[in-house]
Amino acid sequence: MYIVILAGGSGTRFWPLSRIARPKQLISLTGDRSMLQRTVERVLPLKPKRILVITNHLQAEETEHQLLHYRSVPIDVIAESAARNTAPAIGLAAAIIAAHDPSGVMVVLPADHYIRDEVALRDTLLDSRHAAQNGYLVTLGIMPSRPETGYGYIEADMELRGEGPFPVKRFVEKPPLAEALRYLDEGNYFWNSGMFIWRADVILREINTHMPSLHSSLMRISFNDDVWALSDLEEQIKAVYQDVESVSIDYGVMEKSSNVQVIPVEMGWSDVGSWSALPEVVEPDGAGTVCINAAEHIAIDSSGCLIYADGRTVATVGVHNLVIVSTPDALLVCDRERCQDVKKVVELLGAKGQISCL
Amino acid sequence: MYIVILAGGSGTRFWPLSRIARPKQLISLTGDRSMLQRTVERVLPLKPKRILVITNHLQAEETEHQLLHYRSVPIDVIAESAARNTAPAIGLAAAIIAAHDPSGVMVVLPADHYIRDEVALRDTLLDSRHAAQNGYLVTLGIMPSRPETGYGYIEADMELRGEGPFPVKRFVEKPPLAEALRYLDEGNYFWNSGMFIWRADVILREINTHMPSLHSSLMRISFNDDVWALSDLEEQIKAVYQDVESVSIDYGVMEKSSNVQVIPVEMGWSDVGSWSALPEVVEPDGAGTVCINAAEHIAIDSSGCLIYADGRTVATVGVHNLVIVSTPDALLVCDRERCQDVKKVVELLGAKGQISCL
Numbered sequence: 001m002y003i004v005i006l007a008g009g010s011g012t013r014f015w016p017l018s019r020i021a022r023p024k025q026l027i028s029l030t031g032d033r034s035m036l037q038r039t040v041e042r043v044l045p046l047k048p049k050r051i052l053v054i055t056n057h058l059q060a061e062e063t064e065h066q067l068l069h070y071r072s073v074p075i076d077v078i079a080e081s082a083a084r085n086t087a088p089a090i091g092l093a094a095a096i097i098a099a100h101d102p103s104g105v106m107v108v109l110p111a112d113h114y115i116r117d118e119v120a121l122r123d124t125l126l127d128s129r130h131a132a133q134n135g136y137l138v139t140l141g142i143m144p145s146r147p148e149t150g151y152g153y154i155e156a157d158m159e160l161r162g163e164g165p166f167p168v169k170r171f172v173e174k175p176p177l178a179e180a181l182r183y184l185d186e187g188n189y190f191w192n193s194g195m196f197i198w199r200a201d202v203i204l205r206e207i208n209t210h211m212p213s214l215h216s217s218l219m220r221i222s223f224n225d226d227v228w229a230l231s232d233l234e235e236q237i238k239a240v241y242q243d244v245e246s247v248s249i250d251y252g253v254m255e256k257s258s259n260v261q262v263i264p265v266e267m268g269w270s271d272v273g274s275w276s277a278l279p280e281v282v283e284p285d286g287a288g289t290v291c292i293n294a295a296e297h298i299a300i301d302s303s304g305c306l307i308y309a310d311g312r313t314v315a316t317v318g319v320h321n322l323v324i325v326s327t328p329d330a331l332l333v334c335d336r337e338r339c340q341d342v343k344k345v346v347e348l349l350g351a352k353g354q355i356s357c358l
Numbered sequence: 359m360y361i362v363i364l365a366g367g368s369g370t371r372f373w374p375l376s377r378i379a380r381p382k383q384l385i386s387l388t389g390d391r392s393m394l395q396r397t398v399e400r401v402l403p404l405k406p407k408r409i410l411v412i413t414n415h416l417q418a419e420e421t422e423h424q425l426l427h428y429r430s431v432p433i434d435v436i437a438e439s440a441a442r443n444t445a446p447a448i449g450l451a452a453a454i455i456a457a458h459d460p461s462g463v464m465v466v467l468p469a470d471h472y473i474r475d476e477v478a479l480r481d482t483l484l485d486s487r488h489a490a491q492n493g494y495l496v497t498l499g500i501m502p503s504r505p506e507t508g509y510g511y512i513e514a515d516m517e518l519r520g521e522g523p524f525p526v527k528r529f530v531e532k533p534p535l536a537e538a539l540r541y542l543d544e545g546n547y548f549w550n551s552g553m554f555i556w557r558a559d560v561i562l563r564e565i566n567t568h569m570p571s572l573h574s575s576l577m578r579i580s581f582n583d584d585v586w587a588l589s590d591l592e593e594q595i596k597a598v599y600q601d602v603e604s605v606s607i608d609y610g611v612m613e614k615s616s617n618v619q620v621i622p623v624e625m626g627w628s629d630v631g632s633w634s635a636l637p638e639v640v641e642p643d644g645a646g647t648v649c650i651n652a653a654e655h656i657a658i659d660s661s662g663c664l665i666y667a668d669g670r671t672v673a674t675v676g677v678h679n680l681v682i683v684s685t686p687d688a689l690l691v692c693d694r695e696r697c698q699d700v701k702k703v704v705e706l707l708g709a710k711g712q713i714s715c716l
Contacts, residue, residue: 016673295687296715298706300699309689313715315374315703318693322677326689329653331667333691335676341658345673348656357654357671 001129002104002200003048004093007036007063007111008056008080012346013274013339016330017308020358025111026062029272029281029308031292036111037066042118043109044072046125050228051075052096053111054089056082076228081238086194087252088244091207091218092237098200099223105132106203108196108249114281116268124265125197131165131261132197137206138165139254140197141190141262142269147180150273152192152250155183156262165261171254190264192250203253210256217243274339275323278306289316306336330357359487360462360558361406362451365394365421365469366414366438370704371632371697374688375666378716383469384420387630387639387666389650394469395424400476401467402430404483408586409433410454411469412447414440434586439596444552445610446602449565449576450595456558457581463490464561466554466607472639474626482623483555489523489619490555495564496523497612498555499548499620500627505538508631510550510608513541514620523619529612548622550608561611568614575601632697633681636664647674664694688715 010023017027025036033041040051051073055063060079067075078096080089090108097104107125115121128138141154152173156166171192175183183189208215217240221233254260270280282290287303294309302316308325316324321336334342349357368381375385383394391399398409409431413421418437425433436454438447448466455462465483473479486496499512510531514524529550533541541547566573575598579591612618628638640648645661652667660674666683674682679694692700707715 016671296707296710296712298703298710300702300706301696312686313374313688313707313712315688315690315700315707316692317690317699317703318696319680319691322680322691324689324691326684328670330671330673331682331684331689332673332675333663333677333680333682334674338659338676341675342673344658345656345675348658349654349671349673352654352656354654354671 001046001048001125002097002101002106003043003046003051004090004097004106004108005036005039005051005053005111006086006089006108006194007039007053008059008083008089009110009112010056010083012343015342015346016325016327016332016357021058022062023059023112024272026059026066029114029278029292031282034066035114035272036063039109039111039113040067040070040075042115042121043107043125044070046122048073048107049101049104050097052093053077054080054093056080074228079234079237081234081241083246084241084244085246086249087207087211087247088214088218088241090196090203090249091211091214092221094200094203094207095218095221096223096233098204100228102201103133104200105129105197106200108194110194110271112272113193113195114268114270114272118267120265120267124263124267128165128197128261128263131263132199132202135199135202135259136165136261137203137254137257137259138197138261138263139168140193140195141264142193143264143266144180144184144189144191147177147184148191149174149177149180151271153180153183153189154192154262156188156190156264158188164263166263168260168262171250190262191269193265193269194250196249202259206253206257206259211247211252214244214247214252275306275308275325275334275342276336276339278308278323304336359404359406359483360455360459360464361401361404361409362448362455362464362466363394363397363409363411363469364444364447364466364552365397365411366417366441366447367468367470368414368441370701373700373704374683374685374690374715379416380420381417381470382630384417384424387472387636387650389640392424393472393630394421397467397469397471398425398428398433400473400479401465401483402428404480406431406465407459407462408455410451411435412438412451414438432586437592437595439592439599441604442599442602443604444607445565445569445605446572446576446599448554448561448607449569449572450579452558452561452565453576453579454581454591456562458586460559461491462558463487463555464558466552468552468629470630471551471553472626472628472630476625478623478625482621482625486523486555486619486621489621490557490560493557493560493617494523494619495561495612495615495617496555496619496621497526498551498553499622500551501622501624502538502542502547502549505535505542506549507532507535507538509629511538511541511547512550512620514546514548514622516546522621524621526618526620529608548620549627551627552608554607560617564611564615564617569605569610572602572605572610633664633666633683633692633700634694634697636666636681662694
C-alpha cells in the first residue's frame with residue numbers, strides 16, 4: 001500500500017497563524033505537531049511501502065523540513081510547479097507509483113484534516129483494500145453528524161449489501177438545509193471526505209477515459225530505472241504542468257466514473273475549515289473555552305473563547321465567544337461567528353501592502 | 359518656583375502594559391513619551407528653578423533613566439525607601455526646598471495625570487502664585503464635566519470674589535450620584551485634582567500643626583551646605599521613613615487647615631484611571647476606536663475598541679467595545695465596561711506564581 005498525501009493547499013482562514021508560505025497543513029492547531037505531521041503519523045502503523053507528499057514549490061522546503069525525522073517509511077516530497085487542484089496532483093502520484101508498481105494500491109489523503117479516531121481510519125482503509133485491488137475507485141464517506149450545508153455529499157446504493165463498500169449513486173454539491181436534513185434522515189448519504197483508495201493503474205485508466213488531455217501530459221514524464229530517484233522530476237513536472245488544467249478529481253473523474261464505491265466511516269473527522277472548528281480538534285474546558293499555547297490563561301467571567309497564543313500569558317475579562325489568535329507579529333480578535341471573514345483581513349492587508357504579515 | 363512631581367505611585371490597572379517596576383507614570387499611553395515625561399515637559403516652559411521627582415526606590419532607576427535628556431532645568435530624583443502616601447512625600451520635598459529657599463513656592467503635581475490644555479495649567483499656576491506667596495495652601499479644582507462619583511470634590515466659597523482663588527468650604531469624599539448631580543448644578547464644586555501650590559515653609563508649618571509626628575521626623579534630616587547634593591539623603595530617608603505613617607496630604611492637612619484656597623481650572627484633565635479612559639488621552643476614530651502602536655489595524659465591522667499594541671498588526675472582526683492590550687509576554691482582551699477588573703487578573707497571576715508577568 002502506498003500513501004499519497006495532498007499537501008499543496010493554500011488558504012488564509014487560519015491567519016495570522018497560517019501564512020502564504022505556511023498554510024494550514026504546515027501549522028499546528030493542537031500546539032504540537034502540524035496537521036501534515038499528524039497525517040503522516042496516522043498512517044505509519046499501516047506500514048506503507050512509501051509515502052508520497054505532493055505539495056507546492058513554495059512550501060516544499062518547510063514540508064521537507066517537517067518530515068525529516070520520520071525514518072521508518074521512505075517519504076518523497078514532490079513539488080508541483082503550480083497549484084492545479086487535485087486531479088493533476090493525484091494523477092502525478094499515480095504515474096510515479098505505476099512506473100514502479102503498476103497495480104500498487106494507493107491511498108489518497110488530504111494533509112489538513114483532523115481525525116480523532118485514527119484506528120477507525122486505518123481499519124477502514126484495510127477493509128477497503130480488497131475493493132481497490134478488485135479495480136474499484138473507493139472513496140471514504142463520513143457518516144454525517146449534522147445537516148451540514150458546507151460539504152458535498154455522496155449518495156450510496158445500500159440495498160444490495162449489509163456492509164460497505166457500497167456502489168455510489170451520485171455525488172451531490174453543497175445542499176440547501178432542507179435537503180441536508182433529508183440526507184441525515186435517509187442514512188445513505190455521506191460527506192465527501194476527499195480520501196480515496198484505488199490501484200495506480202486503475203485511476204490512470206479512469207483519468208485516460210475522463211481527462212485524456214491530463215493523461216497524455218502525465219505520460220510524457222519519463223522515469224529512470226529507479227523511479228524514486230526524483231532528482232530530475234522537478235523540471236519534467238514544470239514542463240508538463242504548463243499544459244495541465246486545474247480540475248478536482250471529484251469533478252474530473254469521480255462524478256463521471258461508473259466504477260466508484262463508498263465506504264462509510266465514523267472517525268471524529270473534521271476538515272477544520274476555520275478557527276471556529278478548533279473545538280473539534282481540542283476539547284473545550286468547562287466554560288467552552290479552548291486555549292492553546294498560552295503560558296497561562298486567566299479567565300474572569302469569560303466563556304466560549306477560542307484562544308491560540310504564542311507562549312504569551314493571556315487574560316480575558318468579561319468576554320464571550322471570541323477567537324483570539326496571537327503570533328509574534330500579528331493579533332486577531334474575531335467574533336466566533338465571523339471566522340469566515342478572516343480571509344477578508346488578509347485581503348485588506350494585501351491591499352495595504354502589509355505583505356510581511358501575509 | 360519649584361516643581362515637585364509625585365511619581366511614586368504603583369497600581370495594576372494598566373496591566374499588561376504597566377508592571378510592578380513600571381507603573382502607570384512610567385509607561386506611555388500615547389505611544390511616545392511616558393506620563394512622567396509629559397508631566398515634566400508640561401512645566402518646563404514655566405522655567406522652574408528645580409524639579410524634584412519623588413519616587414519609590416523600586417522605580418528610581420527607570421525614573422532617572424527617563425529624565426536623563428531634560429537638561430534645561432536641574433531635576434533631582436528622590437527615592438523613598440517605602441511608599442507612605444502623599445503627605446510624607448510632599449513633606450520631604452518641602453523640607454529639601456526649605457533648606458535652600460524657605461519661602462520658595464512649590465507646585466505639587468501627580469506624575470500620572472493627562473492634561474490636554476497645558477497652557478491652561480501653566481496660566482493657572484502663574485495666576486495662583488500670588489495667593490501661594492501670601493501664605494495660602496492653593497489647590498487646583500477641576501471644573502467638573504460630568505457627575506462623576508469616583509472623585510473627591512472641593513466646595514468653594516464663591517460669594518466674595520469674581521475670580522479665584524476662592525476660599526475652600528470643605529472637602530467632600532466620593533459622592534453618590536444624586537449629590538454629584540447637584541454639585542454639577544450648583545457650580546461651586548470642583549474635582550480634587552491633587553495639584554497644589556504653596557510656599558515650602560507654609561506647608562511645613564501646616565504639617566507641624568496637623569501632623570506633628572511627621573514634622574518632627576522630617577526635621578531629623580540634616581542637609582549639607584549644598585542641599586541639592588543628595589548623595590547621603592537616601593540613608594536618612596530610610597531612617598526617617600521607619601517612623602512615618604502612611605497618610606494622604608488631603609486627609610493629613612488639607613481637610614483640616616483653614617488656610618486653603620481653590621483655583622478652578624478647565625484644562626482637559628483626566629486622571630486616566632483605567633484602560634477605559636484611553637479616549638480621554640487619544641482621540642478615537644470615526645468608529646469610536648483608539649488604536650495605539652499597531653503596525654496596522656484592520657477593522658472589519660468593529661467599533662469602540664481600545665487597542666494598545668506592541669508594534670504588531672492587529673485585526674478585529676465583528677467585535678465591539680473591547681480593550682485589547684498586547685505586550686511581548688502578555689495579552690489582555692477585556693470588555694470595556696470591565697476595566698476595573700484588570701487588577702483581579704494581576705492578583706490571579708500572582709496567586710498562580712506567574713511573577714514574570716507582574
